[in-house]
Amino acid sequence: MKLRNIMTFSLALLTGITSCNVLDTEPFTTYDEATVWGSKSTADAFVLGTVNAIMDGYVNGNQTTWEERTNNAVHSNGGNGIVKEQTTRYEDVGFGDFGNIRRCNLIIEKATEYVGAGLSEAESKELVAKGRLLRALLYYKQARTIGRFVWVDRVLAPADTTNNGLMYPTTKSTTESYTYILDDIKAAIPDLPVEAKSGDLSRNVAYAFQSEIALQAAAYETDPAQKKTWLKEAVAAADGVEGSSLASNYGNIFNEQDRYSSEIIFAIYKDKATTNTDHIAPLQNVMPNVNNDVLAKNGCGPEFKTNGGQPFIGWLWWAPTQNLVDMYDVLDEETGKGVAWYESSQFKNNVSVTEGQAPDWAVESEKAEVLYYGNVKGDRTVSDIMYTNRDARFYDSFVYDNSTWWSEEIRTTVNGNLWRKVNGGLGPHMGLTNYYWRKGVYNVQPRVYAGTPTDYHFVVTRYGRVLLNKAEAILWLAGMGEGNYSEAVDICNQTRTVHGKLPAKQVNSLEEAWDFYKQERRCELPMENDYYWTLLRWGKHGGYANNGVAPGGKIVEFTEAPTYVEITNDRKSFYIGEVTHGDSNIREFRADRRYLFPIPQGQIDRNANLGPQNPGW
Numbered sequence: 001m002k003l004r005n006i007m008t009f010s011l012a013l014l015t016g017i018t019s020c021n022v023l024d025t026e027p028f029t030t031y032d033e034a035t036v037w038g039s040k041s042t043a044d045a046f047v048l049g050t051v052n053a054i055m056d057g058y059v060n061g062n063q064t065t066w067e068e069r070t071n072n073a074v075h076s077n078g079g080n081g082i083v084k085e086q087t088t089r090y091e092d093v094g095f096g097d098f099g100n101i102r103r104c105n106l107i108i109e110k111a112t113e114y115v116g117a118g119l120s121e122a123e124s125k126e127l128v129a130k131g132r133l134l135r136a137l138l139y140y141k142q143a144r145t146i147g148r149f150v151w152v153d154r155v156l157a158p159a160d161t162t163n164n165g166l167m168y169p170t171t172k173s174t175t176e177s178y179t180y181i182l183d184d185i186k187a188a189i190p191d192l193p194v195e196a197k198s199g200d201l202s203r204n205v206a207y208a209f210q211s212e213i214a215l216q217a218a219a220y221e222t223d224p225a226q227k228k229t230w231l232k233e234a235v236a237a238a239d240g241v242e243g244s245s246l247a248s249n250y251g252n253i254f255n256e257q258d259r260y261s262s263e264i265i266f267a268i269y270k271d272k273a274t275t276n277t278d279h280i281a282p283l284q285n286v287m288p289n290v291n292n293d294v295l296a297k298n299g300c301g302p303e304f305k306t307n308g309g310q311p312f313i314g315w316l317w318w319a320p321t322q323n324l325v326d327m328y329d330v331l332d333e334e335t336g337k338g339v340a341w342y343e344s345s346q347f348k349n350n351v352s353v354t355e356g357q358a359p360d361w362a363v364e365s366e367k368a369e370v371l372y373y374g375n376v377k378g379d380r381t382v383s384d385i386m387y388t389n390r391d392a393r394f395y396d397s398f399v400y401d402n403s404t405w406w407s408e409e410i411r412t413t414v415n416g417n418l419w420r421k422v423n424g425g426l427g428p429h430m431g432l433t434n435y436y437w438r439k440g441v442y443n444v445q446p447r448v449y450a451g452t453p454t455d456y457h458f459v460v461t462r463y464g465r466v467l468l469n470k471a472e473a474i475l476w477l478a479g480m481g482e483g484n485y486s487e488a489v490d491i492c493n494q495t496r497t498v499h500g501k502l503p504a505k506q507v508n509s510l511e512e513a514w515d516f517y518k519q520e521r522r523c524e525l526p527m528e529n530d531y532y533w534t535l536l537r538w539g540k541h542g543g544y545a546n547n548g549v550a551p552g553g554k555i556v557e558f559t560e561a562p563t564y565v566e567i568t569n570d571r572k573s574f575y576i577g578e579v580t581h582g583d584s585n586i587r588e589f590r591a592d593r594r595y596l597f598p599i600p601q602g603q604i605d606r607n608a609n610l611g612p613q614n615p616g617w
Contacts, residue, residue: 037110038118040127047130050103051201054138055268059458061281063529064318070531071323071587072522074562076316076428078582083558085588089617093597094145098152100138105155107131129191130201133209136184140213143177144533147220147596147614151180169609170599175226178217182233185210194242198260198269204244205266208461210237211469216533218476219540220595228480231473238470241265244463250499251396254440259457266460272453277444278315280456282527286437287314287448289429290422300415300422304408307447311406312418314448319431320398320526322563322576327522328394329502338502341386350380359575361568366577371563373575381571392501393523399436401567406447413567420564426581433564433579439527459528464499467491468521475514476541485513492520499524514544536595554591561585592616 036042067073069082081087111119111127119127135153142149148170160166171177189206196202214234221227245262252258259269270280278284292309295301304311329338334345341347351374358367359375376382383402387394399405401412412418412434420426420434444454471488478485485507493504500523507513521534535557542551549555561578562585568574578585593616601617604610 037114040123058460064281066532071560073318078584083587089598089601092600094142104131104135125191129188132184132188136181139181145597147174167607174220204241207237207240208265208466219537231476234473238466246498250393256442263463268458270456272455277448277452278450282440285317288312288316316429319433320435322565328391331389369577370575375573382567382574397439399438413569485510495524511544558589559587
């Protein structure tokens with residue numbers, strides 16, 4: 001831990017260094033390039049800063065905002081411009097980042113230059129490899145959003161700015177973009193360390209990303225032979241990962257209990273010496289805000305017992321949806337098989353369902369939102385039937401009615417203490433769905449509150465994700481007449497049984513295999529900045545991957561309204577409704593343009609070489 005802190009401190013001093021200038025800021029301490037590149041330790045500090053600058057873009061606010069752009073999550077203020085197709089051609093959704101590109105190229109060039117002048121040949125090769133991997137990962141963020149980018153593979157000098165020398169073009173196609181990216185990764189792999197400290201780059205990190213980037217490349221590829229080549233590359237890369245394994249406790253991978261889990265391939269680690277809860281979006285911004293005074297005022301309960309009646313004082317913006325919750329199977333009490341909760345024998349034997357109508361107890365203004373409602377017979381309750389014996393990842397991912405959180409008894413029923421309208425109405429800082437995110441929430445003491453120091457780690461990629469990348473590539477290849485889908489099913493059953501604690505699922509066709517895989521990836525990877533990009537990939541593939549729609553067609557998961565559950569206080573009745581607050585239910589997807597965002601038109605107007613504009617923009 002001391003080493004990690006020292007390197008972070010060193011980096012703060014080195015951040016501004018360029019190829020020929022020195023950093024000159026108060027207190028006027030200068031570091032010339034020989035100081036930085038003349039030893040492995042100082043060069044490592046520069047690399048670490050570049051790692052944090054680039055990799056942070058994969059997590060933190062990105063893992064929450066991209067999740068809400070699918071039917072997995074909803075913002076407490078309602079839908080945003082992207083989900084409503086209100087993005088304009090002038091908006092920047094991922095273009096440029098030339099400062100960090102320069103940092104990558106500095107690493108590559110200076111590590112080469114300083115061989116024998118402070119760096120050994122082996123040290124130089126490792127640094128160059130890290131520079132190339134970082135450059136690939138930076139450009140991948142651009143490739144999956146806008147498809148094409150300005151490829152810069154050297155440190156630009158002042159002379160490059162003369163005679164319009166910086167009027168660079170973008171890559172001609174997604175094929176060219178992904179070729180650059182994957183070539184960088186393949187060139188980096190041999191010289192990356194096989195083993196590395198937590199939070200450092202390694203050969204496994206490269207293989208893990210290669211397995212996913214090759215999948216995304218294949219999705220946007222029009223040449224069948226090249227598509228097949230990239231799918232096989234995804235499989236081979238996944239097989240290249242060594243020494244990782246699935247953790248027995250899924251939830252602990254994402255909190256303080258197992259922050260250095262053997263399943264984690266790469267994570268960004270934050271230290272409480274420099275990190276507060278309000279620096280962490282998937283911590284501060286998933287916590288509700290309510291106290292005992294509000295409960296008493298609005299006739300809600302039970303009262304909170306800890307932190308003076310105010311254990312929840314976050315700035316919640318994002319909450320999981322019933323759509324996502326529905327994906328987690330329950331053990332059927334009669335058959336012992338894992339099935340959807342609403343298809344289980346305990347549900348069918350104990351709940352009477354009415355579709356297309358609202359129950360009498362629903363608020364008049366919300367009756368139009370109701371999709372169906374149910375009444376429970378006998379001694380059982382809604383919460384018992386809905387939430388008992390679910391996939392273990394359900395309990396690690398969500399807070400739900402009749403659960404415990406922060407040592408408090410949680411009720412999300414009507415007039416419960418974390419009910420969606422506990423503050424007197426819908427709006428900021430309370431979830432709109434009667435669910436909350438548990439995944440990734442550290443046990444911060446005494447509570448998650450702005451200014452409270454905390455350690456944290458963002459899981460960027462891990463072994464479970466790599467396994468599912470491999471499964472998807474195998475399914476694609478099986479559909480192209482190469483291989484058998486059964487291996488993909490076996491992989492999905494690994495995450496299902498180890499993480500979900502459910503019995504293995506039996507699958508009898510390629511179509512069923514795709515359905516199983518899609519469910520498994522969705523249950524395994526929420527809040528990991530995956531689902532949005534995966535949906536695009538499935539849409540490009542089409543067929544079984546996208547609900548039978550032709551390749552490049554509409555993706556229903558982008559148009560489906562987010563849903564919530566409302567449970568009566570006695571837990572004998574419930575309904576499932578659409579979230580309409582803030583027009584959250586208005587979700588559109590234009591297949592003619594949404595597979596890639598625009599290159600900012602203002603940039604094209606200044607430099608025509610950046611065109612042509614992406615389709616539909």
